[in-house]
Amino acid sequence: MGAPRPRDAMPRxxxxxxxxxxxxxxxxxxxxxxxxxxxxxxxxxxxxxxxIVLGMAYVVVANIFCAFLFVWLIDLARLPERAWPLRIxxxxxxxxxxxxxxxxxxxxxSSPTGLAxxxxxxxxxxxxxxxxxxxxLWIGDLLGRARHEQQLRARQEADAARRIARLEFEDTVHxxxxxxHLHGSVQNGLVVAAAQLDQVxxxxxxxxxxxxxxxxxxxxxxxxxxxxQVRALSHALFPVGADTGLVRAIGGILDxxxxxxxxxxxxxxxxxxxxAREGEVTDLPARVIIADTVEEAITxxxxxxxxxxxxxxxxxxxxxxxxxxxxDVSDNGSGLCGSAPRFNGxxxxxxxxxxxxxxxxxxxxDRGTRLSVTLPLxxxxxx
Amino acid sequence: xxxxxxxxxxxxxxxxxxTDELQLTxxxxxxxxxxxxxxxxxxxxxxxxxxxxxxxxxxxxLELQRRDPSLGILLLSSQDDMAGFMEAQExxxxxxxxxxxxxxxxxxxxxxxxxxxxxxxxxxDPYLISRSTPRFGSPVARLSPTQQRVLxxxxxxxxxxxxxxxxxxxxxSVENHLIAVYRALQLPTDGKNRRVLAALTFLRQTSxx
Numbered sequence: 001m002g003a004p005r006p007r008d009a010m011p012r013x014x015x016x017x018x019x020x021x022x023x024x025x026x027x028x029x030x031x032x033x034x035x036x037x038x039x040x041x042x043x044x045x046x047x048x049x050x051x052i053v054l055g056m057a058y059v060v061v062a063n064i065f066c067a068f069l070f071v072w073l074i075d076l077a078r079l080p081e082r083a084w085p086l087r088i089x090x091x092x093x094x095x096x097x098x099x100x101x102x103x104x105x106x107x108x109x110s111s112p113t114g115l116a117x118x119x120x121x122x123x124x125x126x127x128x129x130x131x132x133x134x135x136x137l138w139i140g141d142l143l144g145r146a147r148h149e150q151q152l153r154a155r156q157e158a159d160a161a162r163r164i165a166r167l168e169f170e171d172t173v174h175x176x177x178x179x180x181h182l183h184g185s186v187q188n189g190l191v192v193a194a195a196q197l198d199q200v201x202x203x204x205x206x207x208x209x210x211x212x213x214x215x216x217x218x219x220x221x222x223x224x225x226x227x228x229q230v231r232a233l234s235h236a237l238f239p240v241g242a243d244t245g246l247v248r249a250i251g252g253i254l255d256x257x258x259x260x261x262x263x264x265x266x267x268x269x270x271x272x273x274x275x276a277r278e279g280e281v282t283d284l285p286a287r288v289i290i291a292d293t294v295e296e297a298i299t300x301x302x303x304x305x306x307x308x309x310x311x312x313x314x315x316x317x318x319x320x321x322x323x324x325x326x327x328d329v330s331d332n333g334s335g336l337c338g339s340a341p342r343f344n345g346x347x348x349x350x351x352x353x354x355x356x357x358x359x360x361x362x363x364x365x366d367r368g369t370r371l372s373v374t375l376p377l378x379x380x381x382x383x
Numbered sequence: 384x385x386x387x388x389x390x391x392x393x394x395x396x397x398x399x400x401x402t403d404e405l406q407l408t409x410x411x412x413x414x415x416x417x418x419x420x421x422x423x424x425x426x427x428x429x430x431x432x433x434x435x436x437x438x439x440x441x442x443x444x445l446e447l448q449r450r451d452p453s454l455g456i457l458l459l460s461s462q463d464d465m466a467g468f469m470e471a472q473e474x475x476x477x478x479x480x481x482x483x484x485x486x487x488x489x490x491x492x493x494x495x496x497x498x499x500x501x502x503x504x505x506x507x508d509p510y511l512i513s514r515s516t517p518r519f520g521s522p523v524a525r526l527s528p529t530q531q532r533v534l535x536x537x538x539x540x541x542x543x544x545x546x547x548x549x550x551x552x553x554x555x556s557v558e559n560h561l562i563a564v565y566r567a568l569q570l571p572t573d574g575k576n577r578r579v580l581a582a583l584t585f586l587r588q589t590s591x592x
Contacts, residue, residue: 184387184434184436188391188484191461240464244441256590261518261590262519
């Protein structure tokens with residue numbers, strides 16, 4: 001004997017709906033019998049109240065039994081999984097059997113006055129059973145289609161999220177590679193060239209050659225290009241320190257703030273504990289997203305809020321199954337104008353964080369503006 | 384010495400070989416290489432590039448110091464990644480020194496930094512100190528110009544005698560300035576780490592941006 005075939009929720013729903021439909025239909029026909037004078041008729045024939053109650057209970061039980069019989073037949077035939085023509089044929093057969101059994105049982109307490117009356121009773125039952133099954137199958141189809149579309153949409157969204165994450169990761173790796181090249185080969189090459197020019201300038205200066213000054217000027221230009229242009233380009237591509245840890249990446253941003261702006265980083269106890277226990281908790285794309293967002297928030301605080309101080313708070317909410325990173329960037333600037341906060345350059349960061357199922361909100365702080373970010377952490381540190 | 388750029392490694396090897404007072408024991412090109420060749424007790428100072436092809440010089444320095452707590456660390460960087468340097472100071476067993484690569488090619492600066500790192504002193508790149516501006520509203524910004532200058536020279540790793548010579552004042556005058564600085568920055572006025580704490584406070588409360 002084989003194992004029972006697994007059933008999903010939708011055929012069970014159809015079977016249940018069919019049963020409920022049949023029972024409701026039976027209840028309806030009983031009420032109709034009472035309403036059309038059936039009860040008065042049997043009372044006039046001299047039936048006692050107990051006999052009437054027993055008779056009605058018998059009819060109810062008979063109807064429920066027939067409903068069970070009918071749904072058992074359509075469940076046996078696995079109708080919800082069949083095509084509509086087969087459904088109609090099988091449901092009609094089951095309805096014919098169910099209606100016949102019902103007629104036989106009901107006629108035990110309410111004999112038909114003639115053949116036509118009996119056939120009419122059977123036809124009414126047959127039509128009721130068939131209508132109950134068809135309605136349930138139709139509703140089941142509608143719900144099944146809706147559920148299928150929902151599952152399809154969820155799969156498409158998950159697939160799109162995976163593709164975006166993959167693209168973002170590749171973009172981050174590429175940015176890191178270019179920044180490493182700028183930092184390594186280009187900056188180091190400029191350092192060596194400037195050092196060699198320094199040596200040449202020193203040798204020429206010892207011989208009182210006036211060209212030594214021109215060489216020193218060229219050296220200064222090389223230093224300027226390295227420090228102010230190549231380094232800025234490297235930072236813009238990939239935040240310094242992001243390859244090793246988030247605290248270091250944010251610390252680097254705060255360290256590079258101009259002297260007119262003070263910055264403080266507060267790392268929460270949960271974050272510290274988890275990092276001390278397990279190492280870095282954020283993966284590379286998350287670190288880059290957060291570091292870029294902090295940089296943009298500070299730019300906005302200075303540019304739009306004329307802030308002179310920013311406080312960055314970083315922590316973890318470890319209570320849920322998925323750890324969530326929380327970031328607050330508060331400033332002491334002029335605050336938000338109007339009720340609807342303007343994201344300015346943060347719109348892109350808002351979309352990036354939303355793609356990772358995180359949130360980015362702007363609100364008024366005690367003084368200035370507060371940017372709050374939550375970002376679910378999907379795994380331990382990646383490269 | 385650990386440096387992954389071959390041109391820089393050759394130049395640093397040459398510079399570190401210009402005096403008999405120190406000997407280059409190992410020259411490694413990356414983290415893995417360094418962890419293999421630098422054994423506890425084999426060297427007094429590790430000169431490390433911050434960014435290496437196969438890892439991070441700051442983490443390497445912490446690991447080497449974990450193995451050998453008496454090892455001095457001198458970081459070299461072309462990125463001025465002070466955040467990593469300052470983060471490491473909170474857990475380092477011995478104060479670290481820091482030079483930008485540009486300054487490391489000045490032989491005197493490099494050799495002095497190596498010697499200081501070996502002695503457990505801290506030297507911060509004089510070029511970076513000269514570019515530092517106190518942050519608006521910070522305690523360092525409230526120091527007098529002379530006190531700021533004395534604090535900057537402490538961060539460079541100069542002794543009180545060297546500072547007095549540099550500024551043309553007496554040693555006791557330098558000491559008085561330093562006591563005032565420690566008080567203003569709410570640092571302990573005695574203890575062997577007060578100069579290191581003062582240097583780190585200077586770095587935190589100044590900008591090189």
